[in-house]
Amino acid sequence: QVQLVESGGGLVQAGGSLRLSCAASGRTFAINAMGWFRQAPGKEREFVATIRWDGRSIYYVDSVKGRFTIARDGAKNTVYLQMNSLKPEDTAVYYCAYGTVSNPTKAGGYDYWGQGTQVTVSS
Numbered sequence: 001q002v003q004l005v006e007s008g009g010g011l012v013q014a015g016g017s018l019r020l021s022c023a024a025s026g027r028t029f030a031i032n033a034m035g036w037f038r039q040a041p042g043k044e045r046e047f048v049a050t051i052r053w054d055g056r057s058i059y060y061v062d063s064v065k066g067r068f069t070i071a072r073d074g075a076k077n078t079v080y081l082q083m084n085s086l087k088p089e090d091t092a093v094y095y096c097a098y099g100t101v102s103n104p105t106k107a108g109g110y111d112y113w114g115q116g117t118q119v120t121v122s123s
Helices: none
Strands: 002-007 010-013 018-026 033-039 046-052 058-060 068-073 078-083 092-099 117-122
Touching: 002 092, 018 033, 018 092, 018 117, 033 068, 033 078, 046 068, 046 078, 058 068, 078 092
Parallel strands: 010 117
Antiparallel strands: 002 018, 018 078, 033 046, 033 092, 046 058, 068 078, 092 117
16 A cells, blocks of 8 residues: 655645645555646546656646646655646646556556645636
8 A cells, every 4th residue: 555645735826836745655666657636626637747656757738838847756755746837727636646557647547646735826
């Protein structure tokens, strides 16, 4: 089992920044990818960003490219999502996910999920 604890959400004005963190504990040795997803009210969960365990492959949804950065700290078993130039449409609950996945942009492939952290961007 893997336990994920997220932190870093909050309320920010448009144009501001937040950094989300997701700390993992437990049996992480089989994990090959970590991802961030988000879900706005009334919408389906959406892929945001992913990074392979070795840090070599990184993907973003088009809407956050150039504004968000995903990174990992292997020593701390932590993945981060730095979010800059935030927009009101970024408002959602953000979830981190760990798993052994073939397609890291698909939520269904992940095995473990964090509890979610609310990000609210005011206009």
